Amino acid sequence: MSESIFTKIIKREIPANFVYEDDDVVALEDINPVAPVHILIIPKKPIPTLNDASDDDENLMGKMILTAKKIALEKGIAEDGYRLVFNCNEGAGQTVFHIHCHLLGGRYFNWPPG
Ligand code: AMP
Numbered sequence: 001m002s003e004s005i006f007t008k009i010i011k012r013e014i015p016a017n018f019v020y021e022d023d024d025v026v027a028l029e030d031i032n033p034v035a036p037v038h039i040l041i042i043p044k045k046p047i048p049t050l051n052d053a054s055d056d057d058e059n060l061m062g063k064m065i066l067t068a069k070k071i072a073l074e075k076g077i078a079e080d081g082y083r084l085v086f087n088c089n090e091g092a093g094q095t096v097f098h099i100h101c102h103l104l105g106g107r108y109f110n111w112p113p114g
Contacts, residue, residue, distance in 0.1 A: 004098035036106025077105030
């Protein structure tokens, strides 16, 4: 399978606005934000979709969510509220097939989503 755009970003072959990086995950500003705060938390391991995550990825998936929480605190949106989104496959709107978590905040979000 060819490399995803996120792998190219992680390898610094394509520029992006990084807000966090460690050995396992990166976080960067979404290029097409749908909220005042729109950060993508992306594992360095190129798992295509949530369906492809295995029990071995349990710690990594937890780390993604806790990284999102830390960034929400840093961005000052934790108190008002924020939303985490994993789109899985085309039917849910996934366009980049390298698993990622959207951190969305800075505005009100309707529930249920459209
Ligand atoms: P999804 O639709 O859940 O697969 O989300 C993919 C997200 O990646 C979208 O919100 C895009 O705006 C975002 N995106 C695509 N290319 C880039 C890029 N080069 N830098 C930052 N975000 C990107």
